[in-house]
Amino acid sequence: MVTAESDGDGGARDSSLRSVTTGLGSSLAYLLSRAERSVNRDLAAVLAAEEISVDQWRILQALADGRGHTMGDLAEAALMPHPTLTKAVDRLVERAVVYRGHDPADRRKVAVFLANRGSDLLSRLEAGIAEHHRAILATYGTERTERLMHELELLVRSLEG
Numbered sequence: 001m002v003t004a005e006s007d008g009d010g011g012a013r014d015s016s017l018r019s020v021t022t023g024l025g026s027s028l029a030y031l032l033s034r035a036e037r038s039v040n041r042d043l044a045a046v047l048a049a050e051e052i053s054v055d056q057w058r059i060l061q062a063l064a065d066g067r068g069h070t071m072g073d074l075a076e077a078a079l080m081p082h083p084t085l086t087k088a089v090d091r092l093v094e095r096a097v098v099y100r101g102h103d104p105a106d107r108r109k110v111a112v113f114l115a116n117r118g119s120d121l122l123s124r125l126e127a128g129i130a131e132h133h134r135a136i137l138a139t140y141g142t143e144r145t146e147r148l149m150h151e152l153e154l155l156v157r158s159l160e161g
Contacts, residue, residue, distance in 0.1 A: 046128035055080055056088050060122055068111035097121050
């Protein structure tokens with residue numbers, strides 16, 4: 001039987017949630033990492049058909065705006081350390097899905113751009129990505145998923161100041 005208790009804000013909370021707040025389950029960083037692994041595991045399966053990793057997909061998505069990005073900006077957008085990003089971009093350049101060129105804002109800098117083959121690749125991945133998102137919505141619920149995404153965005157903004 002599930003009982004309710006106060007959540008400190010005047011609302012009720014499932015007592016079954018109490019088991020999550022002990023040990024590793026009491027660490028927000030741990031729970032976020034577990035959630036990321038679960039989401040990315042299924043996303044990686046979708047991307048595998050095109051031999052693209054989750055990190056490479058993030059790079060392609062960041063470049064999809066057509067503006068070109070410096071490696072520093074791309075590392076931040078793709079959530080990757082510079083050395084890892086450089087290797088991933090090199091692999092994408094070898095596949096001719098991205099290319100390096102001059103940064104339009106400062107010709108002394110190098111920027112990375114999405115090639116036509118990269119746009120085609122993203123188009124082919126679209127249906128699988130959409131299905132992955134629908135599966136999450138079906139499992140977790142549309143309202144809860146949207147609320148979670150909103151709350152995570154607020155958390156990131158507050159932590160990044």
